[in-house]
Amino acid sequence: MNADRADPGGRERLLVIPRLEPAYLENLAEDYDILHVDRGIGLAEMPAERLSGIRAVLTSGPVGFTREMFDACPDIEAVVTFGTGTDRVDMEVVRQRGIRLASGQGANASCVAEHAFALLL
Numbered sequence: 001m002n003a004d005r006a007d008p009g010g011r012e013r014l015l016v017i018p019r020l021e022p023a024y025l026e027n028l029a030e031d032y033d034i035l036h037v038d039r040g041i042g043l044a045e046m047p048a049e050r051l052s053g054i055r056a057v058l059t060s061g062p063v064g065f066t067r068e069m070f071d072a073c074p075d076i077e078a079v080v081t082f083g084t085g086t087d088r089v090d091m092e093v094v095r096q097r098g099i100r101l102a103s104g105q106g107a108n109a110s111c112v113a114e115h116a117f118a119l120l121l
Contacts (some may be wrong), residue, residue, distance in 0.1 A: 013053055015073060020084050028058075039063050042071045051075075061085020064096035067093050069075070078102070 008073050014032035015041050016025065028034055035054065037043050040063055043051075048080050056078040059065050064086075065079050070093045073079055078100040 012055065015051075015054045015057040015076075017057065017063050017065075020082070040069055044068050045081075046072065051108065056080065058082055059089070062088075064088020066090055070097070071100075081091075 002024060011031070011033045014028060014034055016028065016034055016036045017038070019038055020028075020036075025036065035050070037046075040059075051073045053072050053075055055075050057065060057069075057073065057076055058080050059082065061081050062085065064081075065076075065088070067092060069092045070090060072075060076097075076099060079094065079102075081089065081101075081103040084103055084105045086101060091101075093099070099107045
């Protein structure tokens with residue numbers, strides 16, 4: 001790990017955009033220095049030094065990650081969507097910059113199917 005890209009304590013910094021239950025944030029905070037920006041609001045107005053060195057972002061399908069968000073976070077190397085959707089992530093930027101993209105696609109498929117079947121009953 002490059003020390004220039006981590007916080008002074010040596011931990012990686014993670015940008016978290018979706019609203020998460022406090023327990024989820026606490027779990028993430030055990031391993032990462034978390035910067036939580038609810039729904040990305042105000043991200044573009046943040047000082048560059050506050051966003052410097054953040055290499056990964058956790059977002060959600062409905063919020064995504066726009067070109068403006070990528071521009072505000074120039075060190076981003078990976079975008080992970082909490083859920084299945086990636087349609088609001090600017091794919092042109094992802095391709096241009098070689099950014100890794102991951103989602104939870106299929107993670108809850110069996111639960112959704114079971115719920116739908118239960119509703120039918």
